[in-house]
Amino acid sequence: MKNIKIKVPATIANLVCGFDILGMAINEPYDKMEVKLLKTSDIIIHHTDDFGLPVEASKNVAGIVLMKIQEHLNIKNGFELTIHKHIKPGSGLGSSAASAAGAAFAANALLGNILTKEEVVHFAMFGEELASGVRHADNIAPCIYGGITLVKSSDPIDIISLNAPALFVAAVHPQVEVKTSDARQILKKNIQLKDAITQWGNIAGLIAGIEKNDLSLIGRSLNDVIVEPVRSILIPEFETIKRKSLELGALGGGISGSGPSIFMLAEKKETAQKLAHMMKSVYDQIDIDSFVYVSDVNKTGISIEEQNF
Template structure:
């Protein structure tokens, strides 16, 4: 039986890195920073009212808004709640490649679930949130949503039926550069090849299996060897200035490896120490300073918790 425990809830919802180089649409992990802030309050008026407290000018119509679409799916399953008011403060820029839409969708459904004493399991929350991802990209994918909700690294073994496997990954440092260009997920999908060579598929399967095994066994050498993409990255990387130079120089500086975060334009690198992660950040900054392209950088870690409850009333 669904019971209302709180009238209002505030959460932080993390940025995420999807694909993890070779794991297109099936692997992802949550970040400690940056993150969005969402406050959800039960309303007696039916539907969703969205109050935006940022400068991104996202659609106010719930059906056209990532958070709104996820909440509409949630409300269909919870007739006990007539309506919701959402105060949205996004810090993760849309189109950045670090899971802005997933942070929106995941954050609000976790918040809504907390209002009803966490009635739904995490897997069901992913299903609700996927309605938001469909608004953003036209596809119900979960490689950003799952780590945002579960925390840590997650493997999406299947979408239909949904099968999510949390992976007990080691504590790694993550360095991210977000060049200030926008690559829409839908556009980045359109340029992908529809057919691939069998030899490339076999190599990719080996890298995915190696990466998962390396994460589980905390085998850093295996992680580094497996962070290779022979299918998606060669196509998408041409959209990102300085990509190849950054990847080569960062690995020379000691990074385990990395690549495109989601559909880009952000680039991520994994490191075993903060010192290496900081050196990687400096390399990223130097490359984009030489190119003359504005950017933001982050040095953070894997977030093993996911969406966090900040306050409830």
């Protein structure tokens, strides 16, 4: 029986100003997945965590991806999937994207790599649609490609890999719930032209800074005048953490995906460690449990740990 074991990275979507178009893969936290190719058409899902995620394929972000691949390729084989989830659902660190992208990646490998990377992204996006109601690829793309990615277009899919600088990330996940669907609904439907111009400048500056490895330009461009002002009200102590992070030497940062996680970028690991300590202490002081992560950029995306073909 063909089977594969993979390691799937967490991701940080938007990178502050790049709503739905920018994303970055990080090394901590990550999920592990084991996928077997079955002779029957069944899709069997197992979870080893206590998050209470559904195991019915049509209601599971990984399951729906496998169903779409079956349907599109008209194959009779099914899949048995075991997910060891360490990226907590609802964290804003790409938990649903990890499951969806991992399922698409593994299925493609088991079927002989008959899909292009763009097609793997296409099928993984069905999982994001199930999770949030929107087919977006800002988490999916870096999870599959690694590093920092620009989603130039979702239809047709056009993904551009950027030259990720050697940066470190400090992230905190306060144990409060912010649903992606809710975080999208509160966004403004119309924006002022002056805000759009400011945002376009920040996105362009951020991409230029990444490509030129200009840390100062990256820092100056990590500013969001459209989404963050609205979403940040859902996250306790967001402004405090952002202010203290800059005081401690962070290049900048903001909300990871739709939240509630907050991330900050730093040039040195020692700075990122100080940021993580500060982040946790802020939430400890107001009796909110939190998890903190210090990581570098994952430049490879999903990796194969073992395969038996």
